[in-house]
Amino acid sequence: MPRAAALLWLLLPGLAALEPLSVGLAIGVASALTGYLSHPSFYCSYVECCPSAGHRLNATALKVQLDTKLFGQHLAKDVVLKAVMGFSNNPSPKKPLTLSLHGWAGTGKNFLSQILAEHVHRAGLRSKFVHLFLATLHFPHHDQLKLYKEQLQNWIRGNVSACPHSVFIFDEMDKMHPGLIDAIKPFLDYYEQVDGVSYRKAIFIFLSNAGGDLINKAALDFWTSGRHREEIQLKDLESMLSVGIFNNKNSGLWHSSLIDRNLIDYFVPFLPLEHRHVKMCVRAEMRARGYAVDENVVQAVADEMTFFPKEQKIYSDKGCKTVQAKLDIHEDIAMRDTKVKG
Amino acid sequence: MKLWWGALRAALGLALLPLLRPANAVEPISLGLAIAGAAASALTGIISYPRLYCYFRECCLQRHDQRAAAALQENLDRKLFGQHLVNKVVVKAVKGFLNNTNAKKPLALSLHGWTGTGKNFVSKIVAESLYKRGLQSKYVHQFVATLHFPHAHSINLYKDQLQSWIRGNVSICPRSLFIFDEMDKMHAGLIDSIKPFLDYYELLDGVSYRQAIFIFLSNAGAEKITEVALDFWRNGRTREEILLTDIQNALSVSVFNNKNSGFWHSTLIDKNLIDYFVPFLPLEYKHVKMCVRVEIESRGYAVDEDILTRIADEMTYFPKEERIYSDKGCKTVDAKLDYYYDF
Numbered sequence: 001m002p003r004a005a006a007l008l009w010l011l012l013p014g015l016a017a018l019e020p021l022s023v024g025l026a027i028g029v030a031s032a033l034t035g036y037l038s039h040p041s042f043y044c045s046y047v048e049c050c051p052s053a054g055h056r057l058n059a060t061a062l063k064v065q066l067d068t069k070l071f072g073q074h075l076a077k078d079v080v081l082k083a084v085m086g087f088s089n090n091p092s093p094k095k096p097l098t099l100s101l102h103g104w105a106g107t108g109k110n111f112l113s114q115i116l117a118e119h120v121h122r123a124g125l126r127s128k129f130v131h132l133f134l135a136t137l138h139f140p141h142h143d144q145l146k147l148y149k150e151q152l153q154n155w156i157r158g159n160v161s162a163c164p165h166s167v168f169i170f171d172e173m174d175k176m177h178p179g180l181i182d183a184i185k186p187f188l189d190y191y192e193q194v195d196g197v198s199y200r201k202a203i204f205i206f207l208s209n210a211g212g213d214l215i216n217k218a219a220l221d222f223w224t225s226g227r228h229r230e231e232i233q234l235k236d237l238e239s240m241l242s243v244g245i246f247n248n249k250n251s252g253l254w255h256s257s258l259i260d261r262n263l264i265d266y267f268v269p270f271l272p273l274e275h276r277h278v279k280m281c282v283r284a285e286m287r288a289r290g291y292a293v294d295e296n297v298v299q300a301v302a303d304e305m306t307f308f309p310k311e312q313k314i315y316s317d318k319g320c321k322t323v324q325a326k327l328d329i330h331e332d333i334a335m336r337d338t339k340v341k342g
Numbered sequence: 343m344k345l346w347w348g349a350l351r352a353a354l355g356l357a358l359l360p361l362l363r364p365a366n367a368v369e370p371i372s373l374g375l376a377i378a379g380a381a382a383s384a385l386t387g388i389i390s391y392p393r394l395y396c397y398f399r400e401c402c403l404q405r406h407d408q409r410a411a412a413a414l415q416e417n418l419d420r421k422l423f424g425q426h427l428v429n430k431v432v433v434k435a436v437k438g439f440l441n442n443t444n445a446k447k448p449l450a451l452s453l454h455g456w457t458g459t460g461k462n463f464v465s466k467i468v469a470e471s472l473y474k475r476g477l478q479s480k481y482v483h484q485f486v487a488t489l490h491f492p493h494a495h496s497i498n499l500y501k502d503q504l505q506s507w508i509r510g511n512v513s514i515c516p517r518s519l520f521i522f523d524e525m526d527k528m529h530a531g532l533i534d535s536i537k538p539f540l541d542y543y544e545l546l547d548g549v550s551y552r553q554a555i556f557i558f559l560s561n562a563g564a565e566k567i568t569e570v571a572l573d574f575w576r577n578g579r580t581r582e583e584i585l586l587t588d589i590q591n592a593l594s595v596s597v598f599n600n601k602n603s604g605f606w607h608s609t610l611i612d613k614n615l616i617d618y619f620v621p622f623l624p625l626e627y628k629h630v631k632m633c634v635r636v637e638i639e640s641r642g643y644a645v646d647e648d649i650l651t652r653i654a655d656e657m658t659y660f661p662k663e664e665r666i667y668s669d670k671g672c673k674t675v676d677a678k679l680d681y682y683y684d685f
Contacts, residue, residue, distance in 0.1 A: 321542065
């Protein structure tokens, strides 16, 4: 105590420097700076903000991304582009956008939903406005269904009230308990407001493997009748898909009121990938790693994949999955050639 | 302590006293505190700089660590006998994975083979080349099905715990290594619970699993592998001619259909989440002799060829007529050694 008093007495002359005018000026400048910093246009370049009401998606950028990154899915590209752009340009949509992506493993469903999420929110899946739910991870125990229902509803309600343009992606829909999806039915419907929150600007994406075998069958039929893959139209698949999934006990949408009430806006089918698409995947992966594209390696990796059906061997069993791993095996050949060329 | 601190403050006040007169605005207390604070933070920064810190404590493996792959190659060449396929696949897989800065999914290796052929040994070597402390490292986690997940009725509890464990550890260190032993004894549903972590997701609840490594060990498929090896031997071809493709497809299907596999009807193979199936061939007489020799040398005894042959002869071999492959691989070799070398 006496030490503190002595020190204070030493400092007394220094206090004369505190001047009311300069202090007042300092406070004024500080508050102006704070005001400027909290203005959204400045603030949002550092922290993520919810897109404003007038925000529109860039159609050309989305189209370019889809064309360059997604191989062999002309139907999916078409539908998604039109759906998303139509929804985005509509100043007052009547219900949230609901897409249901169906297809064989490795054909690009997660990839497409990722690209979409990146266009709506720049950070993509890392954005705090994009929510990914996996049935096997987030809703594993069937006996806790009631708890999951409640939590899911609260989560969706809370996040959409924070940002109306939220994106919700539900993966592994074929593993989800049939009753759980019924819990979010009210949010997908044509209501203007539910408990004071409007869900009309949100986007819901459902991914599943259900209907994959039906799609493969249809694609195979086209192939055997000698027609081009690009001739497959959505209408050829849509009605068959909807009924097939509705009746499939594993679909997660089985007998669900989602299809009953036609709350799904678009069924997006993913066709199985052919040999040439697998080669495109390999080339893209090599380019992404910075190697020179060596056609021998591409051919070797594509040949290592297994194809179905047994006789014709047209479609890849795993789509483009495991391509990276196989590339690692051939990598030293690829790297050796890069060193020689470079 | 108090005396020292008081003296310091007094000295500081006295030293800065002359400064008060000319510049009335300079406050010695805050100036002194500021300088002390700056010095302290500089010192802390130097101490916590990763390169320096990591010499004393264990750190999570960062990218661009080339030594791991080279160490792995060298150790496998030197210590693993009779597994030319394993050598090739494991080294390429791990090297390619570590060098890939943009991996799309975690590395998932499935090691299959006869008992005593070196599966745990290889996983130990992999752990040691990644982290110096090997299996003792806090970033390497080993699960034995019969030990950690013994009761079938607690499967829900195990699922929750396993998911939390993996999630927690990968968020601390993205380059974690998880080894699952006795996969053929694991409940079929339990592995499904970690399937989401092995998949091609960028982020799951804010955690990226893309840099982790998962190794699964099991005896499933061993009969199939032995069949292939025996065919080669009967046709007079050398062991080194066996290619990975000869075994791989046969393995994948048989493991999938084997009720004991722990992978039976599991979505791991369905979704092709296993990157590499690594087969372990059964060991022959000459490999058993190599094992014995290494064991003798590691104990520091003189290598006596006679005892070596006797020990190798004592092991049992199959099949009954040809008697080529050791029943227990290299296991029980050290016990037999104790019997012959009585000191």
